[in-house]
Amino acid sequence: MNQATLTKPALGAAGDSSAARGRRSTLEIVSAAMLGDAIMMFVALAAASWLRFGSQLADWGVNGRSVLWTDYFVHMVTGTVLFSVIAAHFQAYGVPRMLRFRVLLGTLLKCLSVWIIAYIAVAYLLRPGQPISRLYVLLALLTAVPALIAWRVVFHRLILKQAVRGALRQRVLFVDWSTNANALAEAFVSDRQHLYEIVGCVPAAHGSYLYEPPARVRRLGRYDQLAGLLERHAIEVVVLADLNLSDEETIRLANLCEKEMIEFKVIPSCFQTLISGLHLETMRGVPVLGISHLPLDNPLSIAGKQAVDIVGAVVGLILSAPLIALFGLLVYRESPGPVFYKQRRLGRDGRPFWCYKIRSMKLDAEVAGQVGWTKADDPRRLAVGAFMRKWNIDETPQFWNVLKGDMSLVGPRPERPELIRNFKEEIPHYNARHNIKPGITGWAQINGYRGDTDLNARIRCDLYYIENWNLLLDFQIMLLTLFRQKNAC
Numbered sequence: 001m002n003q004a005t006l007t008k009p010a011l012g013a014a015g016d017s018s019a020a021r022g023r024r025s026t027l028e029i030v031s032a033a034m035l036g037d038a039i040m041m042f043v044a045l046a047a048a049s050w051l052r053f054g055s056q057l058a059d060w061g062v063n064g065r066s067v068l069w070t071d072y073f074v075h076m077v078t079g080t081v082l083f084s085v086i087a088a089h090f091q092a093y094g095v096p097r098m099l100r101f102r103v104l105l106g107t108l109l110k111c112l113s114v115w116i117i118a119y120i121a122v123a124y125l126l127r128p129g130q131p132i133s134r135l136y137v138l139l140a141l142l143t144a145v146p147a148l149i150a151w152r153v154v155f156h157r158l159i160l161k162q163a164v165r166g167a168l169r170q171r172v173l174f175v176d177w178s179t180n181a182n183a184l185a186e187a188f189v190s191d192r193q194h195l196y197e198i199v200g201c202v203p204a205a206h207g208s209y210l211y212e213p214p215a216r217v218r219r220l221g222r223y224d225q226l227a228g229l230l231e232r233h234a235i236e237v238v239v240l241a242d243l244n245l246s247d248e249e250t251i252r253l254a255n256l257c258e259k260e261m262i263e264f265k266v267i268p269s270c271f272q273t274l275i276s277g278l279h280l281e282t283m284r285g286v287p288v289l290g291i292s293h294l295p296l297d298n299p300l301s302i303a304g305k306q307a308v309d310i311v312g313a314v315v316g317l318i319l320s321a322p323l324i325a326l327f328g329l330l331v332y333r334e335s336p337g338p339v340f341y342k343q344r345r346l347g348r349d350g351r352p353f354w355c356y357k358i359r360s361m362k363l364d365a366e367v368a369g370q371v372g373w374t375k376a377d378d379p380r381r382l383a384v385g386a387f388m389r390k391w392n393i394d395e396t397p398q399f400w401n402v403l404k405g406d407m408s409l410v411g412p413r414p415e416r417p418e419l420i421r422n423f424k425e426e427i428p429h430y431n432a433r434h435n436i437k438p439g440i441t442g443w444a445q446i447n448g449y450r451g452d453t454d455l456n457a458r459i460r461c462d463l464y465y466i467e468n469w470n471l472l473l474d475f476q477i478m479l480l481t482l483f484r485q486k487n488a489c
Contacts, residue, residue: 029159030093034084036151037092041083044147045076048139060135075132079119079140086118087111096195101156106472108148116141170236170263173220173229174201175253177213180267181241185217199233201241202226205249210242226253230260237263295469296436304471309402312409312478316399324396327358330384337363340397345414348437353406355414356397360385392481398440410474411439412462413450427455433462436469441481443473 049072051057091097092107116137123132174181181201188196200218202225203209213219220229229235238257240250250266257264295301328339341359344352361380381389388394401407407414412433415423423430444450444461465473 026095029095029098033093033098033152033155034088036155037087037148038080038084040147040151041144042076042080044143045072045079045140047147048136048143049076051139051143052133052136057135057139072136075123075136078122079115082119082122083111083115083144086115090114098156098159099195101153102472102476104152104156105149106470108152109145109472112141112145112148169195169197171199171234172196172237172239173199173233173235174213174217174239174241175223175226176204176241176244177201177209177211177217178242178267179211181239182211182214184239184267185214196237199235202229204242204244205246206244210244227256230256230262235262237265240264240266242267294435294466296466301469305408305469305474308471308474309408313399313402316396316409317403320396320399323393324358327384327388327393331359331382334382334384335359335362344417345438346417346420346434347406347414348434350431350434352417353401353414355407356400358388358394358397360388360394392441395440402440406437408437408439410442410465410477411437412442412465413445414438423455427459429463430455430459432466433459436466441477443477446477446480 049070053072087093087108090107090111092104092111097104097107119140120132120137123137185198188198198217200220201209201213202220202223205223207223220233230238238253240253245253254264256262296305331339337359339359341357341361342354343357345355347353360382362382385394398407402409420430442462443465444458447461449458449461
């Protein structure tokens with residue numbers, strides 16, 4: 001392989017790189033978010049102090065009128081500083097997180113939960129002789145939550161404006177092209193909140209592309225012109241799309257980016273799934289990249305999800321009992337025979353279990369053991385079955401599966417072993433969905449992928465859910481399930 005010569009590009013006329021200007025813009029946005037949070041928290045604590053000791057609430061408790069609301073000034077400052085530290089620890093000021101309000105909201109609620117506990121502990125340490133008012137603490141939480149969320153809603157709308165978002169976006173150049181680079185480019189196009197602008201690409205040092213770039217991506221020149229291209233196009237991020245470069249050339253490219261204060265990123269072609277779980281660690285001094293640390297690998301996350309499942313299953317069974325009785329009677333009247341129907345499905349780690357439903361098909365729907373996907377206007381359906389499937393009423397007995405621990409309220413839909421026997425060989429990453437419990441509903445279902453639909457798209461949805469799980473996402477999916485009804489599987 002011929003080694004290309006990479007020379008150092010000059011800085012702009014002002015002696016400043018585009019990457020440096022981009023970092024300053026980001027720092028200004030982050031500083032504004034931190035300052036706004038601090039102001040809103042201080043105002044909320046001041047309001048709580050006044051409500052407790054300066055309003056009619058001062059008559060509650062002992063000697064409420066004897067304390068001036070300004071006497072809690074130390075507590076106000078302490079609470080403000082403490083929240084800033086906790087928010088920074090939970091990465092509430094990361095720009096990608098700030099652009100995605102649903103993710104940010106979950107982070108803020110987590111920060112406030114930790115903050116209120118830490119605030120009480122620190123308050124007692126600061127003034128052990130004069131315990132902090134419990135009513136004040138409650139008022140502090142009740143004022144801080146809406147104040148911070150309202151401020152962040154306004155701030156989120158401001159940074160979504162094109163001018164601000166444009167200042168935050170980093171200009172990206174790809175070295176070589178691959179299927180993963182193509183997927184990344186598609187993600188940028190489909191997500192208006194992304195932080196990157198693809199300027200173009202250059203081939204690898206051998207002069208040709210591993211994978212032909214799409215027409216919308218500009219081909220900027222040759223690899224040996226890269227140094228000049230970085231300056232001419234104000235590049236802030238270089239992405240090596242495939243690892244066909246020699247180790248020496250890869251190091252040379254990384255060193256060039258380091259000198260010019262340009263971010264250097266590599267798409268690891270050997271990892272195709274569960275990317276958010278990639279983790280770099282050292283084994284006896286040797287760096288090793290592997291897949292680990294997914295959200296539901298955390299025991300606390302598992303316990304939280306299981307608690308929601310148990311409560312939700314109990315409530316679901318109680319609320320759905322009249323529906324099960326009513327539609328069970330209607331099924332029996334239309335097609336005498338068993339009201340409930342059970343199917344063998346695959347659960348976590350590929351373990352089979354019996355999945356229960358109200359029967360929505362004729363008794364001979366699967367003659368001679370022939371199984372298949374259900375379809376729209378399936379002739380095997382009962383008249384009442386069509387209505388049940390439209391509104392997912394036939395699946396209400398699955399609350400019992402959740403209570404037994406076979407399923408979760410939310411997760412990838414469990415599939416029948418007969419239909420998916422070869423899927424792990426034919427569909428990339430199929431078995432990764434079995435890392436968690438299957439669910440009554442899921443991210444794929446609310447996006448329309450149920451029954452006889454695109455399996456690859458369904459798997460991508462399932463992997464997205466596994467990688468991005470949090471309780472707030474579960475509640476969002478459960479809510480959207482009520483409004484996005486599709487044919488059941």
